[in-house]
Amino acid sequence: AQTVTQSQPEMSVQEAETVTLSCTYDTSESNYYLFWYKQPPSRQMILVIRQEAYKQQNATENRFSVNFQKAAKSFSLKISDSQLGDTAMYFCAFINAGGTSYGKLTFGQGTILTVHP
Amino acid sequence: KAGVTQTPRYLIKTRGQQVTLSCSPISGHRSVSWYQQTPGQGLQFLFEYFSETQRNKGNFPGRFSGRQFSNSRSEMNVSTLELGDSALYLCASSLLPGQGNTIYFGEGSWLTVV
Numbered sequence: 001a002q003t004v005t006q007s008q009p010e011m012s013v014q015e016a017e018t019v020t021l022s023c024t025y026d027t028s029e030s031n032y033y034l035f036w037y038k039q040p041p042s043r044q045m046i047l048v049i050r051q052e053a054y055k056q057q058n059a060t061e062n063r064f065s066v067n068f069q070k071a072a073k074s075f076s077l078k079i080s081d082s083q084l085g086d087t088a089m090y091f092c093a094f095i096n097a098g099g100t101s102y103g104k105l106t107f108g109q110g111t112i113l114t115v116h117p
Numbered sequence: 118k119a120g121v122t123q124t125p126r127y128l129i130k131t132r133g134q135q136v137t138l139s140c141s142p143i144s145g146h147r148s149v150s151w152y153q154q155t156p157g158q159g160l161q162f163l164f165e166y167f168s169e170t171q172r173n174k175g176n177f178p179g180r181f182s183g184r185q186f187s188n189s190r191s192e193m194n195v196s197t198l199e200l201g202d203s204a205l206y207l208c209a210s211s212l213l214p215g216q217g218n219t220i221y222f223g224e225g226s227w228l229t230v231v
Contacts, residue, residue: 037222043205045222091160095220102173103150103165103211105220110159 002027004094006108013082014116020067021077021111023092031097034068035105036077040088048090051075053097082115089113119144121223123208129229135196138226142189142210149191150220151183154205163206166191167213198230 003026013019025034036048051059051068058066063083067076079086092108095101122141130136142149150173151163162175166185183193189210195202205225211218 035220042224044224045207045209047219047221050219102167103148103209103220104162104173104175105150105152105160105209106162107160 002029002094002096002106004092004106004108006090006092006111008111009109010112010114012114012116013079015082015084017082018078018080019082019113021079021090021092021113023075023077023108025073025075025092025094025106027073027094027096029096033095033097034066034075035093035095036064036066036075037091037093037107038086038088039091039110040085045091049077079113084115084117087113087115121208121210121221123206123223123226125226126224127227127229129231130198131231132198132200134198135194136198136228137192137194138206138208138228140191140193140208140210140223142191142208143221146210146212146221147189148211148213148218149185149189150209150211151191151193152207152209153177154207154225155203160207163193195228200230202228203230204228 032053034051038046049061063080089110093105124139148167150165165173169185180196185191207225208223209220211220
């Protein structure tokens with residue numbers, strides 16, 4: 001069974017600073033996709049960044065980047081120049097590339113990030 | 118391009134009643150999946166539909182069911198509601214299922230069972 005673990009229930013950071021959120025996962029598959037989603041107080045689940053497991057290059061989206069370590073099954077999210085609008089719950093998620101995964105994302109427990117002015 | 122649209126956004130039901138939630142995917146998306154989010158259990162996968170067929174199902178009792186129409190719109194139904202069914206129900210859509218296509222979520226339907 002696939003599992004996703006986020007070991008940091010809560011994190012805080014000062015505006016303009018950098019913060020890293022941790023995520024580890026477990027799977028026996030070799031081809032899969034990893035995501036970070038952000039859920040602000042409105043509860044809308046917003047995609048932050050996506051990583052294909054077969055790509056060695058770490059994904060980057062503006063101020064957001066990941067450190068993908070496939071052998072260690074680690075997928076951390078780095079937020080640079082933190083902004084007040086980054087305050088949200090962040091979820092790490094995983095999906096197999098094929099087989100019978102059909103739309104089934106497996107989520108971690110989430111990390112509440114608070115950005116302080 | 119409109120996002121994933123869920124209706125109703127908020128509803129209150131009584132134990133024993135049944136409820137139907139609706140989801141319209143992003144235009145062109147053919148895969149629709151449903152998730153339940155609660156403080157205790159987190160985000161749990163309910164089921165996924167593609168071309169009007171249920172392709173995958175999570176570990177939920179038979180009271181939870183769904184369907185997909187030819188226009189890819191989907192509904193989920195919960196019968197004989199229990200207090201524990203109170204949750205945020207999230208619908209998501211993607212172009213194709215299980216191929217790593219990005220999955221986009223709606224704003225959710227808040228269900229309170231009293």
